[in-house]
Amino acid sequence: MSSDAPLTGPPDPPPATTAAVSRGTIGEVFLAFLKLGVTSFGGPVAHLGYFRDELVTRRRWIDDREYADLVALSQFLPGPASSQVGFGLGMLRAGAGGALAAFVAFTLPSAALMIAFALIGSAIVGPVGVGILEGLKVVAVAVVAQAVWGMARTLAPDRQRAGIAVGAAVLVVLVSGSVAQIGAIxxxxxLGLWLCRSAVADTGPGLSFPVPRVVGVLCLSLFVGLLVGLPLLAATTGSGVAGLIDAFYRAGALVFGGGHVVLPLLEAEVVAPGWVDAGEFLAGYGVAQAMPGPLFTFAAYLGAVSTVGPGGVAGGVIALLAVFLPGLLLLTGVLPFWNGFRRRSGARAAMAGANAAVVGILAAALYDPVFTSAVLGPASFSLALVCFALLTAFRVPPWIVVLIGATGGVVIALI
Incomplete structure (x- = not known):
């Protein structure tokens, strides 16, 4: 994952306590997160740095300890970590309305841009247009390779978790499809319950959210009900809309370990059945790296170009809401129970093993379809190496690497 944005800001003011922080308005939350949605480049890790600088250090909505606990919760659960942190911050500041305002404002800019690209992408023709798309696919190789490298160091740092990651990669490479990915997780x-108990520790006292237990139970029940019921609805009705919602909801429900993990899950849901062409898929993923805001807005592009469902703007909005919904339901559902659950060593060990498995799943996706679809010869391989080095060694912002990759693709197409 990219970490070009600073994770620390200027010297902090004296920390504010939860009791001292006054509640804000929905409009205040919306404007704060709209600013972040337009300016937060660099991926989930960088987003967390932007959030801290803007909302902890400058606005002092919560203190650093509380913020760290919210980040820990979002990383423990499936779903888009930065969006879940934003949702939680909005809830703390202005209740349920603030949570929704934070989600909409942070997601809207990049979602709109991704749907716009889906609508105009088919108009890109000729050697230059084809070169741009090929270059974007090569950028995807570099970005996913960077994500695998960074996540492996964080989520599979010892023999036990490295072994889980390798085993998951082998399973997914040899047995393709979403079933293999779910089985690997x-x-x-x-395996984490057995091997990883000594590798995780309690993180101390936690943050209390104003969410009643009954609301938490309802959200968890709805999460499970949709996960089980949507496939049945899609199968019995044959509805393209139901199938689209089911595919993106299931992908969003299984994204452990970071936003980049959505790539193999979505590939299994939309490319394998032929809803989206592999070239379109990787080109859209390359463009998503240049967008501010959450990487999950890639789903809006896929819904817009999908041959199943309404397509266009409507398809993009449906896919976008479906991929975010499970993570937000889980976050809200777990909030009332988080402090007790997080202290269970078995829960922490299981999640350590699951997170190691997703490193392997992403590594498998790096091979197929990312590498096999984008690297077609020495020139594209060289361009992928250059983009990878720019991201990792030179810390060049991803949007600049996207421009370089697209330009390199044009040069390769013309020579």
Missing amino acids: VAGAL
């Missing part, structure tokens, strides 16, 4: 969690 489940197996990783079970």
Whole structure:
């Protein structure tokens, strides 16, 4: 993952306590997150740095300890970590309305841009247009390779978790499809219970959210009900809209370990059945790296170009809401129970194993379809190496690497 944005800001003012922080308005939350949605480049890790600088250090909505606890919760659960942190911050500041305002404002700019690209992408023709699209696919190789490298160091730092990651990668490479990915995550969690208990520790006292237990139970029940019921609805009705919602909801429900992990899950849901062409898929993923805001807005592009469902703007909005919904339901559902649950060593060990497994799943996706679809010869391989070095060694912002990759693709197409 990219970390070009600073994770620390200027010297902090004296920390504010939760009791001392006054509640804000929905409009205040919306404007704060709209600013972040327009300016937060660099991926989930960088987003967390922007959030801290703007909302902890400058606005002092919560203190650093509380912020760290919210980040820990978002990383423990499936879903888009930065969006879940933003949702939680909005809830703390202005209740349920603030949570929704934070989500909409942070997501809207990049979602609108991704849908716009989906609508005009088919108009890109000729050697230059084809070169741009090929260059974007090469950028995807570099970005996913960077994500695998960074996540492996964080989520698979010891022999036990490295072994889980390798096993998951082998399973997904040899047995393609979403079933293998789900099986790898489940197996990783079970192995984590056995192998990873000594690798995780309690993180101390936590943050209390004003969410009643009954609301938490309802959200968790709805999460499970949709996960089970949507496939049945899609199968019995044959509805393209139901199938689209089911595919993106299931992908959003299984994204452990970071936003980049959505790539193999979505590939299994939309490319394997032929809803989206592999070239379109990787080109859109390359463009998503240049967008501010959450990487999950890639789903809006896929819904807009999908041959299943309404397509266009409507398809993009449906896919976008479906991929975000499970993570937000889980976050809200777990909030009332988080402090007790997080202290269970078994829960922490299982999640350590599951997170190691997703490193392997992403590594498998780096091979197929990312590398096999984008690197077609020595020139594209060289361009991928250059983009990878720019991201990792030179810390060049991803949007600049996207421009370089697109330009390199044009040069390769013309020579």
